[in-house]
Every structure is written in C-alpha cells, then in structure tokens.
Amino acid sequence: MSESHRNGKVIRIEVLRYRPEQDEEPFLQAYEVPFSDDMSVLQGLQYIKDWLDGTLSFRWSCRMAICGSCGMMIDGEPRLACKTFLRDFPAGAVRVEALAHFPVERDLVIRMDDFLAKLESIKPWIIPKEQRSIAQGEYLQTPAQLDVYEQFSSCINCLLCYAACPQYGLNPDFVGPGIMALLHRYNADSRDGAAAERMEIAGSEAGVFNCTAVGYCSEVCPKHVDPANAVNQNKTRAAGDYFLRLARPKGGAK
C-alpha cells in the first residue's frame, strides 16, 4: 500500500458476503479500511483481501474501466468499483453488494452464463455482406458510416445496465440493454449483412418489446453507450419488420 493512507482517514466498507458452501444466506460484514483520496472502491476491497480477510471474493482486472469485470452495487447503484472513489462517501461508510438481478456465485462474484449465452446468440461479429478476397483489399468504411455505430461498440460487457433494468429483473429471458446495444452495433455496420437474422432476436418475445422505456440502463452505463437508444431504435425497426414482412419478398428484411 502507498504511504498516502497514513493521512489517518478510515472508511467502513460493508460487504454483502455469501460463500455457498458455508453460509445459509448472504450477510453483511463490515471492515474498517484506511484510505487516501486517490483510492477507488476496488482498491478498498483489495486492501481488505490483502490485509484483513483473504476469503473475500470479487472480480477485477484492468483497474481502469476497460475490462468490465468489477461491476457491483455500490450503495445500491450499479457501478464499476474501479471508477468509484472512496472519497465520495463522506458519511464514512459504503455498502458493496453483488450486481442485482444475477445469481451470486460467491460474495461479489455473479454468474454471467445467461449474458454469455445471449451474447453468442446475436453473433457479435461482422458477417460480411459480400466476401472479399485478399486481392480485393479491405472492407472500406467512411467516417459517416463509422459514426452510426461507433458509440455502441464501446460496450465493455460490464452488466451494469442489466442490474439497472427492472424488466430484466422481472423477466431474465429479456435479451436486455447491453446485448441490444451490441446487436445494434453489428446491424448498423455498413459492412455487415446479417441484420435480418439478428432482428429475429430483437423482434422475438424475448426481444425489445419487454422494455418499458425506463432509461436507467443508459444512466448507469460507464462508457456512454446509451443502450436505451439501441433498444428504442430497434423497437421501431422490429415494428416495421412486423408490419412490412408481408409486403416484402421473403428474406428481404434489409
């Protein structure tokens, strides 16, 4: 630990613990953690694990809001632990819990099987409209074509938007905000040709119409992806597909 925490400040970090092999149910455990103003909640948890209680489990990797591993409920809000600072809890206490709406694996670690299965189902890669040979060169794109989807490509799969979404909480079959942002990222890419296939998911019973336009997903997103916008654009598109599909030649949902 750096010497800066000798400035004498201490914060009480309450962690919702759950170790399935020994705990009947989750319980709160509090730790007194010395901290300095430059320390994140993640660093607070690391201090606990290194100095106070080695049994505490949580996920992290990059420490800089890139990897999306450290999402958790911090004082009831879905946030990245590495992007939230201990100095911002002047009451001298902060509560940390596993992300809402997901099964808990252990302590602050959630199971993301549901999200990963959904991610795979939308084919999150570019499926070219037309295959080009190496001799034909790159798939070119103008800056304007990039603008259309770039924001949605910033998603780091942190799942904060899922913890924020009341509809996902009520019905975990709902594909949810983050997946819709990624689905839109590929569908809106000028080089991609698989939009019709992905729209089958967006327009399904598990799709966009589960959304009731709450918008909290976009508020909590640490990367300004605006998943609510992706959901909304695809409500319009899915509705269009629904009514126009009879007027179109089969498979022509371009």
Add this chain to the structure above:
Amino acid sequence: MKPAMKRSNAPIFWGLFGAGGMLAALFGPVLVFVTGIAVPLGIILPADAMSWSHMHAFAQHWAGKGLLFVVVALFMWHAMHRIYHSLHDLGVHAASATRFACYGLAVLATLLAAGALLAVGF
C-alpha cells in the same frame, strides 16, 4: 435463451400505444382545457359551444366522427397498454389474464365508440 425464437406480436399493441400517446400529447391538454375549463366557465369559447345540438352535429359530420373515434379508441389503447405494463411492474404477473382484461377493455371501448358514432347517424 431459447433456440427457436417466437416472433412477438407486441408491435400491434405497441403501435396502438404509440399512436394513442402521440394523440394524447397533441389533443389531451387542449381537450381538458376546452371541456373542463373554457366551456364551463365561458372563457374564450361561448358557453353553448358544447350544447347538445352542437355536439350532435359534430358527431354526425364525418370528420367529427373520425376525430371522436380515434380520440376515444386510441386514448384507451394507450392507457390500457400502460396499465398492463404497470401491473407487471407492480408484480401482477397473471400475464394472460391481465392482458386479456386490459386489451379486452380497449377492444370494448373501441367497439362501443364505433357503435355509438354509427348510431348517431350521418
């Protein structure tokens, strides 16, 4: 996630909800003002603007009929869709029962409005 995805019929209800919402935003406040404030208090509009004979003539004209029909029917579809989803948010998940009750009321209101407007004649 289920491998075979069933296409959702929600666009029908979402479309009616959206149309009703648009209409409510455009006409709702004006209607409240005209029917609830201006006419009863006789400000701006004459106090007999909504007299029986005026309203009867309005409902007999094809344009008045059309307006009354879409305002009643689409407001109802909008409200019922909102109530259906709010019930879900409040934990009432008897999905097919609440759906039937909510959209059923909207169908009923639509039919009653159409019937009444036709009965008024042209």
